Amino acid sequence: MNFDFSSEHRMIQEQVQRFLSDQSPLSVHRAVMEGEQLQASSVWKGMAEMGLQGTAIPEAYGGVGAGYLPLCLVAQELGAALAPVPFSSSVYLASEAIGLYGSDAQKENWLPKLANGELIGTFAVAENLAEITESHVSTAVKDGALNGTKLVVPHGLVADIAVVLASSADGLCLVVAPLDGVARKPVDVIDPTLAAATLDFENTPVEMLGAQGKGWSQFETVLHRAAVLFAFEQIGGASRALDMAVDYAKDRFAFGRPIGSFQALKHMMADMYVALKLAESNAYYAAWALENNAPDLHLAAATARVSATQASQLCARDNIQVHGGMGFTWAYDCHLFYRRANYLSVALGGLNRWEDRLIEALPGAAA
């Protein structure tokens, strides 16, 4: 037994951290947030040069084949840097879905270009203002053509292809849709760096991923696996928010003393630390379960997801509180973490859904 990442994986993490602090400081995030560009394409290119998009994609399909453990650490650094790149959509969701359910030909066709960053993928699920459920998928595929609207597609403005949850005569399915001819409209969301779009599919030619009718269980599997990687992004962001709070509390004075000496704030930050530590430990276990396709992967993923969502929302929220009025300004960075934390919390379905999935995955639970 060994419950830590290897020094080799830690080295990859450090490289990514150095690259991001150099190339993706928060000013880059701000530029995207304020609409100067849709995504930080130079950061995306730099990451591709390091092979990061292909970290877990097998070498046979143009990836690095290094597995999920280093990918988890890459995710943690991206979360800490708030890097405005479509990595989560393209790597944890689209590439994963194609890797899991694509035919050899499909994998040969799509994965090498996703691995080297030439193509950007996304995952199109939501259709209205409520969470998607198995019986309410109205985007439909018939005779290889897709029709319908997906409401909030993260990175939908920059993606080249989308993996879409759709219904068909035989039940739900996942399909790959090239987005060239698809009408996209920007949609305003809490985290403006998402390049979110509404996608209108009109007789869009698509490819089926795997068997028809298996779409919902495929969707659930992709979500669970992605949940582990999202959890690492969440703890990366939470940890940076906590650091910000602690640094500020040491510097800022009120009543003749540093505000970090007030117990109300100390205890608030201690609670942030506790939530973060629990989330980190659960994410570590889930990373191992993902890498090894462990029998309890779904439970481990849901557990990591619940803890990470709690920690990330708590740290982002209370970081603002520690900063007082300054924390509520556009100019100060607290809200960037708050926005991202809240996006990450619902990206794969909200906390409630994951609490429910966790209970479903518990051994011996009544269904």
Add this chain to the structure above:
Amino acid sequence: MDFTDTQDEAAFRQTAKQWIEANAPVHLAEPLTQSGFGSTRTGDLDPIAEAKRWQKTKADAGWACIQWPEAYGGRGASPIEQVIWNQEEGIYSKLTGTFIIGQGMCAPTLMAYASEDQKRHYLPKLASGEEIWCQLFSEPQGGSDLAGLRTRAEKDGDQWVINGQKIWTSGAHYSDYGILITRTDPEVAKHRGLTMFFLDMRSEGVEIRPIKQANGDSGFNEVFFTDVRIPDSQRLGGIGEGWKVALTTLMNERLAIGGGISTGFPEIKALVDTLPLASGQAIDDPAVRSKLADWYAKSAGLKNTGARAMSALSKGEIPGPENSIGKLVAGGMMQDIAKFALDLQGLGGLVTDPEIARSQAQLQAMLMRSPAVRIEGGTDQILRNIIAERVLGLPEDMRADKGLAFNQIPTSESK
């Protein structure tokens, strides 16, 4: 990263498992399973005697305090082997509660500060459960502000004379020895005038009075010292260095209490799996599922955090103040769980008779015992201070006693 056993670990697990299967007191499995939190049930048998018997059986076969060196009664096992042992000992580990303070807190202090002869003399009997130790730290005027203690030790030749009072001393009534922190110099700042000793609890002048707890048990005591004599050879650490020695004990205390701590999750899960509510089965109720998921995530988080601490330990890193989170999370969680269970059951949740309410009564016991978890071994507030100051590096609290000699510090009497 690897959460499975290596070949050696699997072999170790197998050996441990076989030995436990062949030697465990199976007749106690049933009452132990029914034990409420904070109590050890052994049917009609005396729990201390049964605990001692199991501990001695383990010690004779080399399975007691397995991480300790062989010369001190252990088997020189690795931290990971300790984790494996704990998993395999399972329900029978409830019998080891009696020894936690001695083995988990006093022993590491002895290992760090006692002479080699003393270690070889005292540790093996501590490991085998033949001798029980207690921790004489807290006093009536303050447990959080431990360094404000008043029990005096005055030098007389090569002996020390002790006068004063300790309180909340768990297990003093059945302990053979205790580690005792005293004030040897009231004229310097409070942390600087302390000195640590160990003593025979049967020494002349030691008087032990049990205290009845809020939950009706009597686990802790008042201990009075009147002209008790301790040889200087039983001093642990230098004169005036008692605070440093106490920190060794306290850090290990949080590891010992926080390490394999119960959280109440299995108990609440068992309850909601079978409990009917007005709306249907409890386990199908969304509010129940939400709470349950939160608690599962916390208890898994503690387990995985413990596993990471063990990995760090096996790489030679020293357990740090970050281990304070175990007890902090588990204490609050147990109290929340017990309250939630009470709410779900209504009046039935009040029943403490285990004949009527078998597994539920464990939750009732938890309701009554869990407040103590948030106090013993450092209160929730003190633990948050420790995390804030020693892990996050935030400034210390403003202290009204800073820079004052101990005998100049304001107290409730002087205000």
